[in-house]
Amino acid sequence: MKFIGVLAAVVGAVSLSAVTAQAAPIALNLTLQVDAVNHTWQAFGAISGDTTRTSGLAGVQFDVVGAGGLVVDDATTNDMPLGGTVSFPIGFSFQNSGGTAGVGISGSQPTTSYKSGTGANTGKNNVVTGVGLAGATQFGVTWSQPVLLADGTFTGNVGSLSVVGSTILTTFLPATMPTPTSGGVGIQTFSPDTVAGQTVPVGAVPEPASLGLLAIGGAALMTRRRKA
Numbered sequence: 001m002k003f004i005g006v007l008a009a010v011v012g013a014v015s016l017s018a019v020t021a022q023a024a025p026i027a028l029n030l031t032l033q034v035d036a037v038n039h040t041w042q043a044f045g046a047i048s049g050d051t052t053r054t055s056g057l058a059g060v061q062f063d064v065v066g067a068g069g070l071v072v073d074d075a076t077t078n079d080m081p082l083g084g085t086v087s088f089p090i091g092f093s094f095q096n097s098g099g100t101a102g103v104g105i106s107g108s109q110p111t112t113s114y115k116s117g118t119g120a121n122t123g124k125n126n127v128v129t130g131v132g133l134a135g136a137t138q139f140g141v142t143w144s145q146p147v148l149l150a151d152g153t154f155t156g157n158v159g160s161l162s163v164v165g166s167t168i169l170t171t172f173l174p175a176t177m178p179t180p181t182s183g184g185v186g187i188q189t190f191s192p193d194t195v196a197g198q199t200v201p202v203g204a205v206p207e208p209a210s211l212g213l214l215a216i217g218g219a220a221l222m223t224r225r226r227k228a
Contacts, residue, residue, distance in 0.1 A: 024049060024050035025050065025194070026048070026050045026053050026054065026193055027047070027048050027196060028060070028132065028165065028170050028192050028196070029047075029146070029196045030043060030149075030163045030165050030195065030197050030198060031043070031146060034161055034200045036157075036202050039153050040152070040153050041072075041151065041153070041161055043062070043149045045060065045147055046146035049192075049193070051134075053172070054172040054173055054175055055133075055175060055177055056129045056130045056172070057131040057147075057170075058109050058172055058173045059094075059111075060080075060106065060107065061104065062105055062163060062164060062195075062197075063103045063165075064103075064105065064162070064164075065102055066156065066162075067159055067161075067162065069156045069157070069158050070154050070155070071101075071155050071156055072152060073101065073154060074101045075152060076098035076099055076152035078105060078149075078150050080149055081128050081131060084121070084126060085121075089110065089126060091109060091126075091128040092128070093107075094108045095107060095108050105149070109126075110126050110127065110184075111171075111173070112187075113185075114127050114177075114178065114186065114187050115180055115184045116180040127173070129177065131147050132145065132147050133145060156202075157202070161200050162199040163198055165195040165197060167192055167195050171189040172190055172191070172192060174188055
């Protein structure tokens with residue numbers, strides 16, 4: 001019995017250690033700002049949860065889709081941070097695409113070949129850190145939070161727009177970045193626990209309760225006309 005008690009204590013200690021060592025959740029939140037008058041939309045991303053686990057967004061793919069009469073136009077602009085030159089691209093220069101009619105908007109950073117620059121790019125690297133994090137600054141630029149990822153237009157007056165992503169197609173940079181070299185080093189990225197989307201209604205759609213009141217009002221009006 002004494003042996004069983006000691007074994008139970010050891011198992012309990014191991015289980016507690018496993019719970020303690022488990023990383024706190026981290027997520028990417030995708031949101032939309034919609035201008036119903038000008039028929040435009042903007043998609044934003046913000047990292048929430050245990051932000052100490054990451055240095056920012058490494059790659060993402062998401063869709064902006066319409067429903068109930070709204071259609072996303074094909075003229076979508078990818079606004080993920082990028083720059084540099086052909087030989088030294090910076091930021092979300094890989095798989096950078098506005099998608100097709102809002103589907104497959106994507107961009108990723110060169111995390112398999114994380115390089116340091118020479119010449120005009122001395123002191124810089126080709127991966128942008130801090131994207132999606134509050135108050136992060138790099139190369140003298142402070143990224144907004146949430147960060148603008150894409151924008152576009154839509155047709156239709158009533159319906160809804162949704163932004164949808166996935167954990168599999170989203171990656172974060174690690175909290176501690178390795179020292180880049182001119183030849184390039186690899187970065188071990190990871191996926192968030194969740195990617196949350198958003199649906200924004202567009203147009204004045206009466207609620208069921210409002211429709212009921214309109215029906216009652218109409219019936220009362222018809223009754224008054226008959227009595228008259």
